[in-house]
Amino acid sequence: MLKGAIIGFGEVARHGHWPAYAASTEAEIVAVVDRNAARRALASSLKPGLQTFETIAELAASITVDFIDICTPPALHPQPMLDAIDRGWHVLCEKPLLLDLAVVETVRQRAAEHATAVVPVHNWKYAPIIVAATAALRDGAIGSLTRVEIETARVRAAQTAQPDRPNWRRDAAIAGGGILMDHGWHSVYLAFHWFEAHATAVHASLHHPPGGGVEDEASLRIEFPEGEALISLSWNCPRRRNSMRLVGTDGEIVIADDTLGIRGANNQMTTFPSALSSGSHHEDWFTAMLPAVVACFRHPALAHPLFDEAVECLSIIQQAYRGDHSLA
Numbered sequence: 001m002l003k004g005a006i007i008g009f010g011e012v013a014r015h016g017h018w019p020a021y022a023a024s025t026e027a028e029i030v031a032v033v034d035r036n037a038a039r040r041a042l043a044s045s046l047k048p049g050l051q052t053f054e055t056i057a058e059l060a061a062s063i064t065v066d067f068i069d070i071c072t073p074p075a076l077h078p079q080p081m082l083d084a085i086d087r088g089w090h091v092l093c094e095k096p097l098l099l100d101l102a103v104v105e106t107v108r109q110r111a112a113e114h115a116t117a118v119v120p121v122h123n124w125k126y127a128p129i130i131v132a133a134t135a136a137l138r139d140g141a142i143g144s145l146t147r148v149e150i151e152t153a154r155v156r157a158a159q160t161a162q163p164d165r166p167n168w169r170r171d172a173a174i175a176g177g178g179i180l181m182d183h184g185w186h187s188v189y190l191a192f193h194w195f196e197a198h199a200t201a202v203h204a205s206l207h208h209p210p211g212g213g214v215e216d217e218a219s220l221r222i223e224f225p226e227g228e229a230l231i232s233l234s235w236n237c238p239r240r241r242n243s244m245r246l247v248g249t250d251g252e253i254v255i256a257d258d259t260l261g262i263r264g265a266n267n268q269m270t271t272f273p274s275a276l277s278s279g280s281h282h283e284d285w286f287t288a289m290l291p292a293v294v295a296c297f298r299h300p301a302l303a304h305p306l307f308d309e310a311v312e313c314l315s316i317i318q319q320a321y322r323g324d325h326s327l328a
Contacts, residue, residue: 005065006082008072009039016281033059052223055092056083067297075174078103085110090117090297095185097310099176104311117296117303120310124186125193126288129272130259142248142264146227148194149245150187153237158280170214178214179233180317188313191257204320217229242276
């Protein structure tokens with residue numbers, strides 16, 4: 001049983017990660033690190049014997065762990081990540097993994113030196129409806145993939161752990177951007193996942209609210225050698241919804257929240273118990289992902305392509321913000 005510590009006990013940690021660890025026979029959370037005393041007290045109340053600390057230094061001085069799970073806001077990811085790697089601990093980290101490509105390379109080098117795994121939480125790949133769509137694509141149900149369309153509609157930015165304070169998701173200094181860095185990260189890695197190729201160009205259109213602030217709507221076109229991905233994101237919609245469409249040479253796969261349709265040689269329609277837009281924490285997706293994370297911790301080389309996927313996500317999004325096109 002691998003022993004780990006959660007860094008940052010906010011909404012995602014409590015409702016998305018914590019239940020999965022509680023049910024796991026491979027990874028156990030034995031400590032929580034959080035600067036907020038109320039969140040440390042909450043974590044302690046959920047598990048007898050759990051140790052809580054205000055800093056990673058206090059954690060390291062008190063107990064031994066095998067890994068950390070970073071659930072802090074994005075700008076706070078680098079320091080605990082580097083501290084953990086230097087101590088020989090593996091790292092699981094919420095998206096966006098990092099916000100600075102220079103820091104990415106430092107993390108890559110240090111992880112190689114210490115033979116540690118750094119794994120991004122790319123949990124949308126483990127949603128049951130997306131697992132089924134991916135299986136159909138890989139089985140050749142629609143021929144060769146030529147286009148991916150992903151739409152994410154939200155009423156507002158997801159609530160953070162302290163509702164009485166401004167939402168950090170709308171603070172570029174903490175979040176690294178707006179909806180493109182937040183929800184867009186998931187869409188970009190799904191495009192990589194499905195095309196199984198590197199992007200060649202990116203084109204973006206961003207909308208900023210009156211008075212300034214981070215973008216609250218974004219449209220992205222990512223070019224691949226054999227096709228393109230069209231991504232549409234908004235925090236200004238009347239209701240939550242998700243839709244995705246994979247177009248191939250011999251048909252298409254359509255995801256409409258809880259419904260999967262395959263139109264090809266054999267038409268199929270399947271309704272899933274939970275819609276993609278239901279909730280924000282997705283404990284079941286994290287549960288499904290956790291065995292692969294543990295495998296990376298046991299065999300760090302398995303984490304390399306996942307780390308590279310996160311790096312390409314960051315590169316694409318940063319180029320979209322800059323207005324760059326060619327990725328050659």
